[in-house]
Amino acid sequence: MDINAVKNAYRRYAPGYDLYFGAILDHGRRKAVAKMNCKPGDTVLEVGVGTGLSLPLYGSSVRVVGVDVSPEMLERARFLKERYNLRNVVSLMEMDAQEMDFPSDSFDKVAAMYVISVVPDAVRLVKEMRRVCKPGGEIYIVNHFRHSNPLIGAVERCISPLSNMIGFKPDFSLEEFISKTGLEIRDRMPVNFFGYWTMFRTVNAK
Numbered sequence: 001m002d003i004n005a006v007k008n009a010y011r012r013y014a015p016g017y018d019l020y021f022g023a024i025l026d027h028g029r030r031k032a033v034a035k036m037n038c039k040p041g042d043t044v045l046e047v048g049v050g051t052g053l054s055l056p057l058y059g060s061s062v063r064v065v066g067v068d069v070s071p072e073m074l075e076r077a078r079f080l081k082e083r084y085n086l087r088n089v090v091s092l093m094e095m096d097a098q099e100m101d102f103p104s105d106s107f108d109k110v111a112a113m114y115v116i117s118v119v120p121d122a123v124r125l126v127k128e129m130r131r132v133c134k135p136g137g138e139i140y141i142v143n144h145f146r147h148s149n150p151l152i153g154a155v156e157r158c159i160s161p162l163s164n165m166i167g168f169k170p171d172f173s174l175e176e177f178i179s180k181t182g183l184e185i186r187d188r189m190p191v192n193f194f195g196y197w198t199m200f201r202t203v204n205a206k
């Protein structure tokens with residue numbers, strides 16, 4: 001997938017995104033934010049913040065920054081911020097999370113919810129997430145990975161050539177991702193319907 005395919009896909013998804021992917025992916029968002037156990041004053045970066053569905057889940061004393069490449073998704077996130085009067089959401093910026101403008105060691109926690117199988121280069125994304133996360137800070141990832149059931153895995157492989165059109169890679173391998181990024185998973189749990197998605201936490205050892 002290239003970045004233009006991502007932008008095109010999410011331009012199409014933006015108007016109906018909350019309806020189609022709001023409730024169905026809500027459990028994973030809630031689990032991730034709850035697991036963060038943020039303290040007052042913590043700074044959180046959400047890469048691929050989308051329409052901002054997770055933003056109301058943070059406490060009002062947590063400073064949240066969101067970035068996304070899709071202006072149409074961000075427009076909705078900004079609307080949601082206004083609607084819920086989320087003053088702790090300090091910035092929603094159009095930015096490629098694979099190459100961010102933030103200085104190194106800026107955030108206590110960095111989250112990617114349903115993003116890593118969407119970006120063109122997940123390894124580069126993780127490298128950037130680590131760079132902007134403080135040493136000893138935490139990185140949270142929620143995503144669907146290739147299913148261990150051979151039948152479901154085969155179906156996912158069959159539809160993977162449609163990635164550019166559907167806007168994500170359905171057969172994204174967790175094992176390959178971990179071996180390429182060198183991330184060390186600390187906590188891992190299945191989330192959403194039938195545990196089809198996974199949430200995990202890593203500590204940013206630099």
Ligand SMILES: C[S@@+](CC[C@H](N)C(=O)[O-])C[C@H]1O[C@@H](n2cnc3c(N)ncnc32)[C@H](O)[C@@H]1O
Nearest residue numbers: 010048049050068069070073096097113114119
């Ligand atoms: C499946 S949506 C997830 C949105 C949100 N995190 C949620 O929980 O609903 C994936 C989002 O990642 C964004 N995205 C994809 N590639 C990106 C990149 N390189 N940099 C920033 N955002 C990106 C897309 O525009 C889209 O809004």
